[in-house]
Amino acid sequence: MRGAALKRVPLDHESRMRDNDHQALRLWLRILTCTNLIESAVRARLRASFNCTLPRFDLMAQLERHPEGLKMGELSRRLMVTGGNVTGITGQLVKEGLVTREPLLNDRRANLVKLTPAGSKAFNRMAQEHEQWVSRLFSHLPERDRRQLHLLLGALKTGLTNH
Amino acid sequence: MRGAALKRVPLDHESRMRDNDHQALRLWLRILTCTNLIESAVRARLRASFNCTLPRFDLMAQLERHPEGLKMGELSRRLMVTGGNVTGITGQLVKEGLVTREPLLNDRRANLVKLTPAGSKAFNRMAQEHEQWVSRLFSHLPERDRRQLHLLLGALKTGLTNH
DSSP states (O other): OOHHHHTHHHHHHHHHHHHHHHHHHHHHHHHHHHHHHHHHHHHHHHHHHHOOOHHHHHHHHHHHHOTTOEEHHHHHHHOSSSSOOHHHHHHHHHHTTSEEEEEOSSOTTSEEEEEOHHHHHHHHHHHHHHHHHHHHHTTTSOHHHHHHHHHHHHHHHHHHHTO | OOSGGGGHHHHHHHHHHHHHHHHHHHHHHHHHHHHHHHHHHHHHHHHHHHOOOHHHHHHHHHHHHOTTOEEHHHHHHHOSSSSOOHHHHHHHHHHTTSEEEEEOSSOTTSEEEEEOHHHHHHHHHHHHHHHHHHHHHTTTSOHHHHHHHHHHHHHHHHHHHTO
């Protein structure tokens, strides 16, 4: 490179970059670990208390938020956990009388999926307990820390969405 | 708080509880959303740059951290992302000369999986870029916020692990 002093510039820059990279990677692995720990706790409790899988709960949650119904494709896109087979879960819920799946009037190739009143009732019973489990999972964090975490993740999310 | 005011105590307590529950649930959904956003960005880049899936990258990352090799069961347990078929991915990596899968001397029913030197080289090439992608995904957060987030998630993780 140029001159003795300059020699160290690329190295310093590089090692600072590497520190930033390592820090970001550690942060990402920590987010992922927390997600996995919470997910597996919720999964186990849904199974034990309601014999329900997380993808099935997730699918019903999306439908509860959309009483007007969702097309199968929209439903798939909105799911927050992976590993579920949307067609299979929906078919099972139809059989149990918890959702309806009707062809759309203006697009007969698309099906509109809706919770039935019984489905909504079943979901809300689970959702109430689910909310308490989640609350307990976070209860060791002081409220101030939870609020701070919420804010920081909000900033992260905004940046990620605009990426 | 005793006398007329007491009447309001159970209600206040209950509504505070409900607020806490809602807050925890919102926090959990935000963590999950951030995880999903980062995961799908990384997934897309791995695919585009290396024609590699995230579960395959994850599997190679675990092997890189364990040069002594891992049994199939250990390998499965250590994976951080879902959706991969460990046996299928391992078989494919063996075919490509990137890992070896050998029966253990003292337990011939168990296979020990190791990265080959070529596998290690291929992984490190991807890992370097992966680290930079992740770094960029977090780059809109000031360093102070990243550090703060790391600390708060550390406290969350500790609580979850001791749960």
